[in-house]
Amino acid sequence: xxxxxxxxWSYDFSETYDGExxxxxxxxxxxxxxxxxxxELTRAFYNGSKSRILxxxxxxxxxxxANSCDQRAMMICSVSESFETWPExxxxxxxxxxxxxxxxxxxxxxxxxxxxxTLKVTANEGQYxxxxxxxxxxxxxxxxxxxxxxxxxETITLTTSLKExxxxxxxxxxxxxxxxxxxxxxxxxxxxxx
Numbered sequence: 001x002x003x004x005x006x007x008x009w010s011y012d013f014s015e016t017y018d019g020e021x022x023x024x025x026x027x028x029x030x031x032x033x034x035x036x037x038x039x040e041l042t043r044a045f046y047n048g049s050k051s052r053i054l055x056x057x058x059x060x061x062x063x064x065x066a067n068s069c070d071q072r073a074m075m076i077c078s079v080s081e082s083f084e085t086w087p088e089x090x091x092x093x094x095x096x097x098x099x100x101x102x103x104x105x106x107x108x109x110x111x112x113x114x115x116x117x118t119l120k121v122t123a124n125e126g127q128y129x130x131x132x133x134x135x136x137x138x139x140x141x142x143x144x145x146x147x148x149x150x151x152x153x154e155t156i157t158l159t160t161s162l163k164e165x166x167x168x169x170x171x172x173x174x175x176x177x178x179x180x181x182x183x184x185x186x187x188x189x190x191x192x193x194x
Contacts, residue, residue, distance in 0.1 A: 029083070029084050029085065030082035030083060030084055031082065031083045031084075031085075031086060031087065032079065032080055032081075032082045032083075033079075033080040033090050033092065034053070034077065034078070034079055034080070035077065035078045035092055035095070036053070036075070036076070036077050036078075037075075037076050037077075037095065038071070038072060038075065041055065041056035041057050042054070042055055042056070042075070042077075044079075044137075050136065050139060050141070051136070051137060051138035051139055052134045052135060052136050052137065052138075052146075053077060053098070053134070053135045053136075053137055054132075054133075054134060054135075054148060055075065055098070055132065055133055055134075055135055055148075056132050057131070057132060058073065058075065058099065058130045058131060058132075058133065058169070058170070058171060059072050059073050059130060059169075060129075060130035060131060060153045060155065060156055060157065061156075061157050061159070062156060062157070062158050062159070062168055062169070063158070063159050063160065064158055064160050064162065064166055064167050064168060065167075066162070066165075067165055067167070068167055069101055069167035069168050069169045070168070070169065073099060073130075073168060073169025073170070074097075074099060074101075074169050075097070075098040075099045075135075075169070076095040076096060076097055076098060077095060077096060077098055077135075077137060078092045078093055078094065078095045078096070079093070079137055079138070080092055080093070098135050098137075099169040099170060099171070099172070100169070100170055100171065100172035100173075101167060101168070101169055101170075102121065102167070102168050102170060103165060103166065103167050103168075104119065104121070104166045104168075104181060105163070105164035105165060105166070106119075106163045106164065106166075106183065109183075109191055109193065110163060110183060110185065110191055114185040114186070114187050114189060115161055115185055115186040115187070116160060116161050116162065116163055116183055116184075116185055116186075117159070117161070117184050117185055117186045118157055118158060118159055118160075118183070118184045119157075119158040119160060119166055119181065119182070119183050120155055120156070120157050120158070120180075120181070120182040120183075120184075121155065121156045121158070121168060121170075121179060121180070121181055122154055122155040122156075122179065122180040122181075122182070123154045123155075123173075123176055123178070123179060124154070124176060124177045124178045124179075125154065126154070127154055127173055127175055127176055127177075128145075128147060128152030128153060128154055128171060129153065129154060129155065129156050129170040129171055130152065130153050130155075130156050130170060130171065131149075131151050131152035131153050132148040132149050132151050132152065133145045133146060133147055133148050133152060133171060134146045134147075134148050143172070144172070145171045145172065145173070156168055156170060178194055179194070180192065180193070180194045181193050181194075
């Protein structure tokens, strides 16, 4: 199925390139190209000797689909090789996942006659699952996330009526000590497990 999300490049090519840029920012060698999906709120940076991607909003509120997480929470990137001269053509490698994924099945904990309304997944304090963050795609921190601001959240809220195979996307971490799952039903009942 074709994705409705749009991809983006880290440079605005609205100016014409004919051997040199006609105005504005002029990049210098080495030239590296980036593609992201979804790309509306994602940008690549290289500063302070760190290659990283700024993700403005890994969504804390998600609507999973059958057998898939919310498309907005499925973040992928492709980074080209570096070129010393401006290339005529750039071949982008395969996209890689920046997000981790979880799948929850509620089992027998929810009565069959009740309808799920939301499922909240909460990590231990200080382990942000969503929000604004840096993602490192190169160097010694490759594949890790770092807080960009205090706007991160430890909780992801999934709006769904599913009771099994409920997928979500989140920031990967190796520092989780607990996860809390809290289900609210249409009937107004709450079920919680840590």
